Amino acid sequence: QVQLVQSGAEVKKPGASVKVSCKASGYTFNGYYMDWVRQAPGQGLEWMGRINPNSGATNYTQKFQGRVTMTRDTSISTAYMELSRLRSDDTAVYYCARLVTLYDVFDIWGQGTMVTVS
Amino acid sequence: EIVLTQSPGTLSLSPGERATLSCRASQSVSSRYLAWYQQKPGQAPRLLIYGASIRATGIPDRFSGGGSGTDFTLTINRLEPEDFAVYYCQQCGSSVITFGQGTRLEIK
Numbered sequence: 001q002v003q004l005v006q007s008g009a010e011v012k013k014p015g016a017s018v019k020v021s022c023k024a025s026g027y028t029f030n031g032y033y034m035d036w037v038r039q040a041p042g043q044g045l046e047w048m049g050r051i052n053p054n055s056g057a058t059n060y061t062q063k064f065q066g067r068v069t070m071t072r073d074t075s076i077s078t079a080y081m082e083l084s085r086l087r088s089d090d091t092a093v094y095y096c097a098r099l100v101t102l103y104d105v106f107d108i109w110g111q112g113t114m115v116t117v118s
Numbered sequence: 119e120i121v122l123t124q125s126p127g128t129l130s131l132s133p134g135e136r137a138t139l140s141c142r143a144s145q146s147v148s149s150r151y152l153a154w155y156q157q158k159p160g161q162a163p164r165l166l167i168y169g170a171s172i173r174a175t176g177i178p179d180r181f182s183g184g185g186s187g188t189d190f191t192l193t194i195n196r197l198e199p200e201d202f203a204v205y206y207c208q209q210c211g212s213s214v215i216t217f218g219q220g221t222r223l224e225i226k
Contacts, residue, residue: 035215045155045163045206047215059213095162103169104210105153109162 002026004096004110011116012086019082020113022096029077030054033099035106036070036081038092046092050099051079086117120144120211124218130226137194139221141207146187151210154183154192157220158203166205167192199225 007021035050049060051070069082094113097106121144149170155163165174167183180195207218
């Protein structure tokens with residue numbers, strides 16, 4: 001079945017970097033943009049940006065410009081999100097989500113990766 | 119960027135009742151790019167409605183969406199116990215995606 005499986009929870013020190021992976025299966029990886037959304041504890045959803053797995057082109061929201069890098073490895077159908085210069089307010093669950101471009105909605109989500117900065 | 123404001127923040131209802139959730143945009147949103155998600159504790163969000171009124175695959179017909187311009191609604195008829203969750207609206211404008219802050223639907 002179509003699914004996105006993310007890497008496990010991480011604990012990082014302030015100032016460090018974290019890299020989260022998202023492995024796709026059950027569909028053509030290159031056929032859909034992959035976006036990243038985060039959710040701080042008890043808070044709402046915050047869109048971070050996206051990558052076009054076909055070309056590698058990225059689009060980051062202004063808030064994360066300069067701190068986030070999204071990449072992909074098409075040979076293993078995996079997308080990555082790296083966030084640098086971590087702060088305590090980066091503590092959140094990070095989700096990858098498959099974008100349906102016709103409507104710009106997320107139809108498949110990963111299970112989430114908890115990143116704790118402390 | 120377009121700001122989405124959801125109301126109410128919390129809605130307390132009983133099973134069998136109807137829930138009406140509101141999502142108001144700071145500027146006009148194309149209906150094509152307005153969606154609703156449901157999120158339960160410890161789970162990823164689940165797509166319910168896209169294109170403002172199209173139910174996603176497997177979503178029961180007691181869920182319906184409507185509205186246009188700056189005002190959109192999600193209606194849940196005959197609430198079931200599994201419907202009590204947090205609901206988010208989402209839009210995409212100028213390639214920037216934003217979410218509302220969420221409405222918590224709780225059992226009265």
